[in-house]
Each structure stands twice: as structure tokens, then as C-alpha cells.
Amino acid sequence: QVQLVESGGGLVKPGGSLRLSCAASGFTFSDYDMNWIRQAPGRGLEWVSYISSSGSTIYYADSVKGRFTISRDNAKKSLYLQMNNLKAEDTAVYYCARGGGTLLRGYFHFWGQGTLVTVSS
């Protein structure tokens, strides 16, 4: 069965950095686009970043552009999110989610359990 397991979250000071990882299993990772989606405490869902199956196409939400970098290693079946210059408003549970179709279709078929990132001094 499809499984996505995030790791790397934690407490970090404003201006600090974290690298999130998402380990995939149960499907051919290299065939699917992947996304990072976050949810601030008590708030709604916010799409953060997209990477195509090959890694050649990448998009970011304006709220993180220039600070976050998405990447993937298809050989290791892993997705990453490098987060730099973190701000208090980046505090959220971060989910990795497998894309379900083409870029336009943009549905998130499977989700990990999430990893909590807390930015606080």
C-alpha cells in the first residue's frame, strides 16, 4: 500500500533552517509528481510547493519563494523540503502528498501523517 512518512520537523528559532524529508513506499515514486502542503495550528490547508516526477518542473507559493527549496531523489524514493530563513508564520504541520494526475489536475491522492515545524524564539 502507498505510504508516505515525513520527518525532520522540530523547534527552530526565527531565521533558522530545517530540512524535511518524506520517504515513499508502495508505489513507483519516479512516476508521480509530489507536493508539500502545510496546515498552521487550527487553520486550513495551504499548498507550499510542487515538483514533477522527474524533478524538472518546480513551483512555489509566493509565501515561501526564495526561502524554501523542494527536491527529490528518485533512487532513494524520497522528497525533501529545505526551509531557510524561517518565520513564525511558517509554523505548521507539513504534509507531503502524492499528485494524482497531470499538473493541471492537481489532486493530492495520498498524504503522509505530517511533521510539525515550530518557529519560535
Added chain:
Amino acid sequence: QSALTQPASVSGSPGQSITISCTGTGGDIGSYNYVSWYQQHPGKAPKLIIYDVTNRPSGVSNRFSGSKSGNTASLTISGLQAEDEADYYCSSYTSSSTLLYVFGTGTKVTVL
């Protein structure tokens, strides 16, 4: 690009049907048949229940159905059950320059 607009809460009695609306713009829902819906129970990850406006993934109850008219998409839950009590979010591709995908504000469904 702000979030798609959903009612904050919807309630119904067991066995009833309820409908959740999701209003966007011509830059998202109005231009693309790529609306999806997610169910999220407290403390859990979201679960896909509808994609491409009307399609259900394998294993999702046929009590869930989706539709779209103009800039508004809708999710209907028929035969409401206690386990349907959760938060529901819509999502769509967007032509906005600031986002690739936009989510709705979320709707809390309460089973009375």
C-alpha cells in the same frame, strides 16, 4: 489569490443530506474541471474523497458526490453518518501568479 470560499460550518441529522459549497473565480474553479475535495478528522491527515469535480477514488463511499456550476463547486454527503463529522476542504488548480493550487477555507460538518 485568496482561498476558495466555503461555509464555516454545516450540520445535519443522521440520514439527511447536506451540501457544502466552494466558491472561486474564473481563474480557478470557473476555468478548470479540476476540483478536488478532502475530508480531515481531528489530528489526522486529509483524505481525498472527490477529484476532477465528480470522481471518487476507490474505496470512498458513494454517499459522497461532487458537482460544479460556474465558479462554484459543491460536495454533497447523502445518508449522513456519525463518522462523516469532520472538516472538509475543496481545492483547485489556479492560474494565479502566486499559487499553483488553492484550497478552500474549510467547512466543519457536525452530525447532530
